Amino acid sequence: MHCQIVGGGLLGLTSAWFLRKLGYEVSLYEKDEEVSLGTSFANGGMLHASEANPWNHPGIFWQALKMLGKEDSALLIRPYAVAGMLPWIFSFFINSSVSRFKKNLEKNARLAQFSIKVLKDEFLPLGLDFDCRQVGTLKIYSNSSALAIACSLADEASAMGIRHTTLNRSELLELEPCLEDAKGELVGGIHYPDDISGDAYSFCKALSRVCVESGIDIRLNSPVDEILVRDGKFGGLRVNNETVSGDVCVLAAGCGSKALAKPLGIKVPLEPVKGYSITVDAKEWRLKPRMPIIDESRHAAVCPLGSRLRIAGTAEFAGFNADMVTARIDNLSDVCEALFPFTKNIARDSDVSPWFGYRPMTSDGVGIIGGTDLQGLFLNTGHGHLGWTMAPGSGKLIADIISDNPTVISKTDYLLSRF
Ligand SMILES: Cc1cc2nc3c(=O)[nH]c(=O)nc-3n(C[C@H](O)[C@H](O)[C@H](O)COP(=O)(O)OP(=O)(O)OC[C@H]3O[C@@H](n4cnc5c(N)ncnc54)[C@H](O)[C@@H]3O)c2cc1C
Structure with missing residues (x-):
């Protein structure tokens, strides 16, 4: 089974890592000349469940x-x-509103704590150098x-x-x-x-090296222009004017995800x-x-x-x-x-x-992790001010969702269909 990832930031790389671990053939496409030059480049450096609150807290309007x-x-x-x-x-x-804010905060808090555990259990043992x-x-x-x-x-x-x-x-x-x-x-x-805490860019660079060693094909300077549909399902990507076929896709293109999904009629509220x-x-x-x-x-x-x-x-x-x-x-x-x-x-x-x-x-301050109306197309994006915090956990979660593995946190809390 060939899985294609769009985006070489924190979310794309952690998704790629866990999918490879589950035995998928993985190709990752990044438009820039290096991974992690987008929002994952020089962020605040904190993996903080303590900051799980969505920014739209009660009273934000005034x-x-x-x-x-x-x-x-x-x-x-x-x-x-x-x-x-x-x-x-x-x-x-x-x-x-008070009730929605609380529900969204709880979703973020669960994912953030899970994610910090995944960082400790799965990534720290790899010895990645990121000033942790x-x-x-x-x-x-x-x-x-x-x-x-x-x-x-x-x-x-x-x-x-x-x-x-x-x-x-x-x-x-x-x-x-x-x-x-x-x-x-x-x-x-x-x-x-x-x-x-730790440096997201160094983490991504170090992770991309072990990804390549594990057999993941990372294609740099490879902008994805279009997500292709074949027989009503995900059918591959148009990359640099070439068609590359695949079975499953994780769209993890950060703020670029919305524009790529739009021609498919998939609205991503980002x-x-x-x-x-x-x-x-x-x-x-x-x-x-x-x-x-x-x-x-x-x-x-x-x-x-x-x-x-x-x-x-x-x-x-x-x-x-x-x-x-x-x-x-x-x-x-x-x-x-x-x-x-x-x-x-x-x-x-x-x-x-x-x-x-x-x-x-x-718009609700919670990331989007899971499938879409197009069979074979998945999203891992929209983590806002918490993308570094959530990356290890949501990378594992999306891989387990795609493989239909049991998960310790809800598979449905982060779906696009909630909007
Ligand atoms: C000032 C600031 C401080 C922050 N501090 C923190 C913090 O302390 N803790 C925390 O948890 N979070 C923090 N964040 C948030 C966090 O940095 C982001 O949520 C996270 O980096 C998003 O990662 P991503 O992989 O979704 O997106 P990105 O890092 O942007 O990665 C997406 C990648 O997709 C590529 N791409 C886009 N379109 C295409 C295409 N068509 N074809 C191929 N590739 C494409 C881009 O080039 C990019 O490399 C902060 C953000 C900012 C701006």
Whole structure:
């Protein structure tokens, strides 16, 4: 049985790995000259079940209205992008009701915890070098009421198996001494010990090497132009103007998945949500974090990756706008400076690498894993702000769905047919 994967990002590569393990002949097609140059290139670096909450939380509507058009806000909605995504926006706000949000959070929490277990059981033993740390993540607060709200949410997450410890100021500084100079009065934090971190790009590069060793055919510079139908079923792909036949396909093309499925009459409710990161060389820093630190008030995180530091965050609804907007990058400099006051306007340093990517976001904030109306065509995409967290688990899940193997988490929770 020949399985074709479209997309060489986190989701395509983990899907390919597990399908090969189950005995499939696997070919993966990636349009770029390397794997992982899309959204999986310089993300925030965190595998965090603690962040399983969809972004459309109750109250998001009013929050989003206040931020409309504000260049320096954490969530920026560019008015010109709104017209083209009205049905998606409508569904995004519908899914922010208390009951839907809770149901979607539970689905994400189950998949995220499963995924972290899969990373530990299946990928860490391969010895892939990706600056992995298993020391958890830390959320910090400079406002007591924000900390209290976060603590009650963390208590609810405990019921879903996501462990945490609440820290007062001195416990916070004991766990992360690098915060001693942080601006403003930090009142406390929450430590999530089971979260993991690591560099997604290094992971993908290392995984692609072992994929090739295991017999997976990775075709670079191979844009898929069309998904073919034969006898009413999936029939192969048009790649670089050539037809390549296959039995089964996993569409894992990130934000490109929607356009590829559309001519088949398959609607994938995905929109790109642009986010930024900067990567800084912190080798010489006197104080640097041991673990990722999330500043919720700024929707940004600082994550140590070897001797580098990745500062990532912000969300912008701007379609596929490809401008590197200085104000968004400056936001990240500000986050860095607030935590480490000796860094000022760090994004302007010549050796700092700015980057942006498009999170493939569904309107309910839950990824899409499973079959479609076209027999033989499967999806593994739409993991939004959680694609690194979910990649190991959803790669295993899609392979087990295709092979009709029993699974430990639901096969139906993540289907496209829920929309
Ligand atoms: C700023 C930022 C910070 C983030 N931080 C985190 C984090 O800390 N933790 C977390 O869990 N997630 C995080 N994410 C989200 C995560 O990075 C994404 O969800 C994930 O990378 C998506 O992976 P993917 O494989 O679906 O898509 P991609 O990585 O985009 O891969 C899709 C691939 O398909 C290829 N492709 C597209 N169209 C075609 C075609 N027609 N033919 C052939 N190939 C094609 C593309 O070139 C690309 O390589 C972050 C995202 C951003 C932007």
